[in-house]
Amino acid sequence: MEQLKFDYPSANRWISKRAHVGIVGSGDMEVLMEPAETGSAHVSIQTSVNGFGSSWKAVLDRFFARFDGAVRIHINDAGATPGSVMLRLEQAVEVIEQ
């Protein structure tokens, strides 16, 4: 079990809704996305697979290159692949942008 944290100060667009998508099951993850009071984005990850910090950073960098919402993201990961991480993040965005 490993805890990871990432900050994206340039993601500062105000967000009002929250989203809860995904499932903690093999190869998948649960995402809670909610408005951040701090005016920038913060990501905290709890993962069952250790040693993939740089892969997480690469996926999140790619996600925040396109998404600029000031959100707090909590991820509960059970070994999601980079592809499913991105799908779940985009699904959460769909919910908060509805």
Place this chain on the structure above:
Amino acid sequence: MQISEINNSRVHDLLQIHPEFLPDGFAAEDMWVRETLTSCPWVVVRRAQAPAGQIAVGVRGATRSLRWAGFFSKDLVSKIIRPTELLVPGNLRSPALKALQRVIEAWQELTLPWGPTGSVGFELASGREVTADASDLDIAIRAQERISVTQARSLWERVSGLSTKVDILIETPVCGFSLREYTTSSTRILLRCPDGMRLGEDPWAERSHSVVTSR
């Protein structure tokens, strides 16, 4: 399962291989992969599409971060065991194996083919003791025909009180998806298809169908 069934192997099936027949180029792979296969020559069939004559397989190392994905020739395979053949939890040496015994009891009336996958399936097929105290119980259910959300809820409710986490995938002819997500989600769910993951509403619908109707 007869070896002639190798052409019908499906995701989650466990294959015993002849490690001495691994191709010469395999020496380039990580040392742990070869060592693992030499001591325990079992691999799991992955969902990915494989080139003709080959099977997409995964090798399970000692820890969760040691996983190898690749393709093996069908000629390497000496035995196939399907999850449905593994409904005999043996000596119940770990909580996940005990949980399988409880699920067998809870689902006595279930007529769909199902069985353990993940560490429990691997241990029961290979004999290698890979389940630990913290292991989940992974299960796959084959559903050629549509299962209603009500049926899915009934299956889930019968096993949701176990102290071991039970992770259930439904396998349709098109894809696999989480039973839990199917019972709780009002929106699209994660579909695991041979060409990758996507979000969708109907796990039994052919992908080509949605392409045609969108025109």
